[in-house]
Amino acid sequence: MTHKWWQNAVVYQIYPQSFQDSNHDGIGDLPGIVSRLPYLQKLGVDVLWLNPIYDSPLKDNGYDIADYEKILPTYGSMADFDKMLQEIHTHHMKLLMDLVVNHTSAQHRWFQESKQSKDNKYANYYIWRDPVDGHAPNNWNAAFGGPAWTYVPERGQYYLHLFAPGQPDLNWENPQVRESVWNIMRFWLDKGVDGFRMDVINLISKPAGLPDAPEPATYGLVENFVADGPKLNDYLHEMNDKVLSHYNVMTVGEMPGSTPEDAIAYTGLNSHELNMVFQFEHVQLAGNSDPRLGKWNDTPVKLPELKQALSRWQKALDGKGWNSLYWNNHDQPRAVSRFATDDPKYRVRTAKMLGTTLHMMQGTPFVYEGEELGMTNVHYTSLDQYEDLEVFNSWHELVDQEKLVDPQTMLKYLNSRSRDHARTPMQWDNSQNAGFTDAKPWFALNPNYQDINAKKAIADKQSVFYHYQRLIQLRHESDLIKFGTYDEIDPDDAQVFAYRRHYQGKMLLVISNFTDQTVRRDYNQAKSSELLISNYNDDQDTELRPYESKVYLFE
Incomplete structure (x- = not known):
């Protein structure tokens, strides 16, 4: 095995909106990240992965990009970005950008042009289809609920969006689309960024002919039917050939529904495509028996099933590919609440236990902001406390329309599995708003920040923070662990x-x-x-x- 720099690395994921506000508007920003680099250096991480910071209408928290070469003004300017990148490198860390190229925002100029007519430069940048018997071209449903097709009168056609209507899917069959993506990647790599995390990258190749799904569930269609299309290897190989092979970078592809065998094909040590994948097997355990509910449940994870999922990937990729290791990210509830207990009596023990279990495996560990403090789910009591589009779409569909779940049960499910638990602001200290902002925060903090915060953790040598610091040190020192x-x-x-x-x-x-x-x-x-x-x-x-x-x- 040829050892690469990213095999020695530990990655820290930053959700910029919730990390640190510097300009008193209640929203995290790039200068705020710079102010916290000494903290991250003390923790010992090597790479910072930022969720999208590009210009966006924020229909899906930045995963709907309107301009790939402009910073969202709320986060700062391109000058702020350049300074942040320089400071990250000065602090001996690297930067991983989020690359979202399965879809754009509906406000992107490509889509604004594409929807006007069938014969302009961008007409085929997206996936358009004629109505079938006056209805959508097939029976696909979107990941956030509702149909995956929206009608545009100007063209007299439907466009495909596997996520929200404001996130139209790009047509990767079009070589001009691929060249546009390569140019976006070169723009950032030439600035000096150190790699990409690629959002739902295994959805870019759609099934030939876009046939009906055999059993269109309310949720889950994306990964059960659309993922890992016939040309995915070709596209990833071309990406590597045209762009990635010319830079010494780290790449991780988010691939819902992929198997270890798929991962070896896309990220094998000799495949010349990507370095590793984010797989979902262990975080999708404990599903309901009713597939119409998708991920919504509050069933405790059975340990033998968790072990089976993680062990399967460890054994399958050994010597053939490389694992990414994670419990938490911006799309998952907090690990201590999900996989163990956030009972105050045991929270510190469980946070350390989960960290140890994962960090001693083969692969590149990813630490999500606040995980090193043992941050927990929030335990909301009403729907209006949530922010996430997925929550409201799911409630509307499952509670209001289909009446599959009563409101109190759905609240329990949201408290267990909502993405919002990961998105509450970072808990820096026990002052007002936990040191995240001196203004009204964009999202309410978890009330337990008085007890769970970075200032308290750094003052306590027995804290979760120092346990994670030691785990990272051990990995850096030990080829046995790596x-x-x-x-x-x-x-x-x-x-x-x-x-x-x-x-x-x-x-x-x-x-x-x-x-x-x-x-x-x-x-x-x-x-x-x-x-x-x-x-x-x-x-x-x-x-x-x-x-x-x-x-x-x-x-």
């Missing part, structure tokens, strides 16, 4: 997640108790050379206390 093969232990154990890593005659033993019970497990840990890290201050050998996690080195 490259070792993965060997699961007792996959059907419903209480303990244990596995081994092997590399050049050394072995790592990772043990995590996912329960609030004290249990016993003997994996010969008494014969280890060293206890590398634990979320307790002493070691009881075979005894595992509530949410205890520990890593042993065998030499």
Whole structure:
């Protein structure tokens, strides 16, 4: 295996809107990010990934881009961006930009031109189809609910949008579209950015002929039917050939619905396409038996299923591809609330336990803002406290129209799975608005910021922050952690997640108790050379206390 710089890296994801306000408008911005770079350097991360910062009408929190070469004025100017990039590099970190090229905003000039007629320069930049029997061209539904087609009278045609109507899908079959995308990528890479996270990149190639879906569920069509189209490899290979191979960068493709076998095809160590994928298998567990509800449920994740999902990817990609490792991101609820418990009695233990379990695996870890503090879900009590488009569309469809769920049950589901839990402002200290802003914040803070905040964490050597700092240090120091093969232990154990890593005659033993019970497990840990890290201050050998996690080195 040829070792690349990104295999040694730990990535920190920043949701710019919620990270740090510097100009007193209640919204995070680029100068705010610059002001917090010493904090991120102290944590020890190597790469910062920013959610979209381009000009946008914000129909989907910036994933609807109106101008790829302009900064959203709320976040700052291009001069602010250039200064931020310079400061990130000065602080010995790299920058990963979000590349959103499955779709644009409906306000992008390409779409504004495209919808005017069938014979202008941009007429075929998007996917247009004639009505069929006076209706949409097929039965596809959009990811956020509702039909995936919207009619435009000027053209007498429908356009495809796999997400919101304000996010029309680009027509990748058109070579001019692809060349336009390559130019966008070169624009940012020539500025010195260090790579891209590519939003839903496995949706860019649509099924030939755009046939009806066999069973159009209310949700899930995007990944169950449209993903991984017939020309995806061709497009990614062309992207690499025309652009990526000319820069020493990191690329991660978000690929809902992809299997490990798909990932090897798109990101194999010799595939000349991307470096790694974001897969969704472990974060889509505990679904409802009713497919019409999609992701909405509050069912606890079963540990054997979680282990199976993560172990599958660890084993399949070993020596063939490279994993991305994450619990949290801007589209997921907070991990401590979802995969363990945010009960104040155990929250710090569970946050450390989850971090250890993931960071000892093979792959590049991604830390989402606030994860290093053990931030939690908010526990809202009414619909009007939410912000996310997906929440309101889902409520309208599932509660108001279809009446599949009653309001109180849906509120429980939202409290468990809404994306908004990840988007509340970063909790910096216990002052008003948690040090995020001195104005009215764009989104209400989680009230627990008085107790859970960065200032308090940095003052406490036993905090989640320092545990994550140590996990990052261990990865930087150890080829065993970075490259070792993965060997699961007792996959059907419903209480303990244990596995081994092997590399050049050394072995790592990772043990995590996912329960609030004290249990016993003997994996010969008494014969280890060293206890590398634990979320307790002493070691009881075979005894595992509530949410205890520990890593042993065998030499």
